[in-house]
Amino acid sequence: MRTVVFVGPSLPPEEAAAHLPDAEFLPPIERGDIDALMTQEQPPQRIGIIDGKFLQSFSISPKEILRAMDRRVRVYGSSSMGALRAAELDDYGMTGVGTVYTMYASGTLEDDDEVAITFDSESLRPVCEPMVNIRVAIDAALGRRVVSKENAELFLTTAKSLYFPQRTSSAALHHLKGVMPEPDRQRLADYLRSPEAPDAKRDDAIALLTRMRQDAEIHETVPAPEVAVR
DSSP, X not given: OXXXXXXXXXXXXXXXXXXXXXXXXXXXXXXXXXXXXXXXXXXXXXXXXXXXXXXXXXXOOHHHHHHHHHTTOEEEEOTTHHHHHHHHHGGGTOEEXXXXXXXXXXXXXXXXXXXXXXXXXXXXXXXXXXXHHHXXXXXXXXXXXXXXXXXXXXXXXXXXXXXXXXXXXXXXXXXXXXXXXHHHHHHHHHHHHSTTXXXXXXXXXXXXXXXXXXXXXXHHHSOOOOOOOO
C-alpha cells in the first residue's frame, strides 16, 4: 500500500519517518500535487496532508482532494493545511486527526491565519509561530495556573494582532512590557519556553502518522474474503 505524506515545518521529515517508516515524505502540499500523484503509474492508496503552502503558491483545493477520494484514495489531514481541509471535507470521507482539526471542525477556529506561518524553503523550519499553537499553549498555562484568565486574554489578543509572519510568543510578550505586571509576564515567558508547553501542530502531526500506521496494521491483519470455487 503506497503512502505519501506532505509535511514540513510542523514536523521535520526525518522525524516523521520514524513514526511511519514505509511512507514517502514530500514537501508542503500545493495545488496540483495530488493530481500529479494520481497520474503516476502506481498512484498512492493513502495520502496524509500535514503542511501546505498558502502565499507563495496556490493552496491545495478541496476539489483536488475529492477527485482523489473518488478514486478510493484514503486522505488524512492534521496540524495545518491538512486540518483546514479535513474540517471542510470530513463529511465526504476525509479523516481529520488532532486538536487543530477538532478546533476547526467544531467552529472554535475559522481564520486561516491561525495555522499560517512562514518557513525557510530549504530547511522547512518555521521562522514564526502559528496562532493555534499559541492558543493551545495558553490554554495549558491556564490549566496549570501559570497565567490568570485576564492575562491570558490580554496575551492572546496581543498575539493575534501581530501580522502572522512576525508572530511569536516573544514578540507578543515584548509588546506587553509595561502593560502586563512584570512578574506575571516573566512567569508566562518561562512557561512558554519550557518543554511543558505543548506544540499543537507537532503533536497533531505525530497523531496523524500514528493513526495512519495503525490503520495500515489493521488493514494488513484483516483476512481476505474467501472465494467459493464452483
